[in-house]
Amino acid sequence: MRYPIVIHPNEILEKKTVEVTEITDELVKMLDDMRETMIAHDGIGIAAPQIGKNLRVALVEIDEESGLFEMINPEIISGKGSDIDVEGCLSFPNIYGTVERYKEIVVRYFDREGEEYEVTATEYFARAIQHEVEHLDGKLFIDKIIDRISPEDLDNYMEEHQND
């Protein structure tokens, strides 16, 4: 099942989410449906508030190679370096802009089996995780944009910066 995406402005996007205390069948179904929703919208990440759920759950799947990361109760426990690159967001159609993020992070989370993981992520993967985890704290990329990039200029920007 695909969820409708919550579009800004909506107060659920600006609320801190509640931690998951139990992995239920309902939660597992929600994870599957979040992925379906993300793929249907060509997203590389999605956070529970974006489907109207006030839960500390987010998915990131930047490409086939890195695969799907389902993160329950994720926390970024460290970050280093800095990197500026362009981002978009399913909740902000046609808005793109450059955002400064850590270049490398360590994120701790639980998967759907309840296993705890600590993963080091770099580059765009690290960026996507930071973007999604901030959703879970009610923080939005729009407040961090350094330069807005119009949808028409997006392809040009990507070409110019692909080796950055």
Ligand SMILES: [Zn+2]
């Ligand atoms: Zn977003």
